[in-house]
Amino acid sequence: MMTEVREIVIPGEILGKIKEAKASYGTFVEGDEIISKFLGILKKSGDHISVVPLSGVYIPKRGDKVIGLITGIEKVGWVIDINSPWLAFLYLAEAVDEYVDLKRTDITRYYDVGDMIYAQVSDVKLGNVQLSMRDQMARKLKGGLTIKITPSKVPRLIGKSGSMINTIKEKTNTMIRVGQNGVVWVSGEKIHKAVKAIKMIDEKSHIIGLTEEITKLLSE
Amino acid sequence: MGMKTEEKLIVKGKRLDGRKPDEIREIEMKVGGIPNANGSAQVKFGDTVVIAGVYGPRPLFPKHLQRSDRAIIQCRYNMAPFSVEDRARPGPSRRSIEISKVTRLALEPALFLEDYPETVVDVYIEVLQADGSTRVTGINAASLALADAGVPMNDLVVAVSGGKVDNTIIIDLCGKEDNYSLADMPVAYMPRKKEITLFQMDGGLTSEEVKQIIKNILKSGEKVYEKQKEALKKKYAE
Numbered sequence: 001m002m003t004e005v006r007e008i009v010i011p012g013e014i015l016g017k018i019k020e021a022k023a024s025y026g027t028f029v030e031g032d033e034i035i036s037k038f039l040g041i042l043k044k045s046g047d048h049i050s051v052v053p054l055s056g057v058y059i060p061k062r063g064d065k066v067i068g069l070i071t072g073i074e075k076v077g078w079v080i081d082i083n084s085p086w087l088a089f090l091y092l093a094e095a096v097d098e099y100v101d102l103k104r105t106d107i108t109r110y111y112d113v114g115d116m117i118y119a120q121v122s123d124v125k126l127g128n129v130q131l132s133m134r135d136q137m138a139r140k141l142k143g144g145l146t147i148k149i150t151p152s153k154v155p156r157l158i159g160k161s162g163s164m165i166n167t168i169k170e171k172t173n174t175m176i177r178v179g180q181n182g183v184v185w186v187s188g189e190k191i192h193k194a195v196k197a198i199k200m201i202d203e204k205s206h207i208i209g210l211t212e213e214i215t216k217l218l219s220e
Numbered sequence: 221m222g223m224k225t226e227e228k229l230i231v232k233g234k235r236l237d238g239r240k241p242d243e244i245r246e247i248e249m250k251v252g253g254i255p256n257a258n259g260s261a262q263v264k265f266g267d268t269v270v271i272a273g274v275y276g277p278r279p280l281f282p283k284h285l286q287r288s289d290r291a292i293i294q295c296r297y298n299m300a301p302f303s304v305e306d307r308a309r310p311g312p313s314r315r316s317i318e319i320s321k322v323t324r325l326a327l328e329p330a331l332f333l334e335d336y337p338e339t340v341v342d343v344y345i346e347v348l349q350a351d352g353s354t355r356v357t358g359i360n361a362a363s364l365a366l367a368d369a370g371v372p373m374n375d376l377v378v379a380v381s382g383g384k385v386d387n388t389i390i391i392d393l394c395g396k397e398d399n400y401s402l403a404d405m406p407v408a409y410m411p412r413k414k415e416i417t418l419f420q421m422d423g424g425l426t427s428e429e430v431k432q433i434i435k436n437i438l439k440s441g442e443k444v445y446e447k448q449k450e451a452l453k454k455k456y457a458e
Contacts, residue, residue, distance in 0.1 A: 010452050011330075011367050012375035012412045028332075028374065035412075037332065037372040039452055054456060055259065056370025057277055085277040085291075085339040127288070127338040152370075206456050 259369025
């Protein structure tokens with residue numbers, strides 16, 4: 001495969017006419033023109049025109065699985081930094097299955113400030129994000145290290161049905177959890193090699209033929 | 221301003237640095253450079269060097285500053301102590317507070333702030349070397365940094381300064397021209413619809429002269445816009 005770059009558009013660039021196509025994600029309509037909102041890659045599927053941003057913050061969506069850092073403790077739950085413009089909240093009832101007598105127990109016995117958790121976004125109203133641990137995969141992440149990548153590049157890191165991430169896991173003998181919010185948790189044997197590969201995907205996600213380059217890097 | 225000087229600023233139709241009156245200095249733009257920021261850019265207009273970093277949208281505290289329907293921009297323009305020949309006193313001054321505000325107002329119309337309620341976009345503009353027209357250079361850098369940060373925008377912002385020295389209308393003032401000019405006029409606009417977002421003037425101009433300067437600015441602005449496009453696309457071209 002050749003190393004070539006997909007078409008990049010800038011904010012304010014006119015992409016098409018409203019009569020000929022439909023404006024999809026990353027675009028807006030002004031007059032009868034479809035215009036890009038982001039610096040990103042132009043995508044045309046059918047008559048839909050969309051722009052996939054090359055950078056940007058994570059926008060929480062219901063059902064997303066994210067990795068968050070506990071930054072605060074309230075009476076009935078935890079405040080969590082999920083690497084997005086808004087802080088998230090995890091209610092005690094969404095985190096613990098057993099009955100908790102709030103008068104007698106200190107909820108830091110479950111999660112404390114500084115803990116990393118893998119959780120699901122259960123509800124989003126702009127400015128108010130709620131998490132839940134009622135998911136099979138949800139748990140506290142012990143040990144290892146976390147790195148941040150651009151959230152819009154998470155699908156590239158995972159690959160088609162997990163092909164990319166599984167290659168990295170196998171070749172470096174590590175455990176990796178990828179949050180939809182661009183936080184990646186790595187633990188295991190060759191952590192630094194895995195981190196190097198993940199960072200490379202983050203930097204070069206727009207290049208066609210990335211899979212070969214990653215395989216080459218991992219087999220060195 | 222309008223100080224008297226012995227030296228002629230325009231000799232035989234050429235300016236101090238050999239430019240024609242309606243010619244802009246050499247422009248260099250680079251996107252990226254601050255890995256920790258969400259977006260960053262460096263812009264050079266001749267000897268004026270400015271870097272800009274954008275953080276966010278991110279949670280905003282104290283809470284009373286939050287707007288429930290949109291994000292706010294916090295903008296900080298700062299001159300490094302070594303940016304001028306004398307030492308620039310560190311910290312905010314009357315001048316830098318004003319420029320921070322007008323920069324914020326120049327950038328705001330280009331952003332979709334309503335997409336991120338209760339948050340803040342921080343824009344930091346740092347002047348590393350000052351040789352005139354620092355505020356327009358700063359706006360150009362901030363515009364690139366915002367696009368690089370993935371903040372939704374309806375257009376980029378292009379800024380160019382104009383003015384008058386020795387009764388001649390000029391564009392993109394350098395430091396010396398700025399000091400001894402009869403008038404200087406920084407303008408920022410959004411190129412797609414040619415909407416002006418910053419318009420300041422210091423000195424005296426007739427309305428005819430103002431029209432002429434705006435015309436020249438829009439003409440040179442096209443070159444600046446092309447450079448901005450090129451710089452943004454270059455970051456992802458290998």
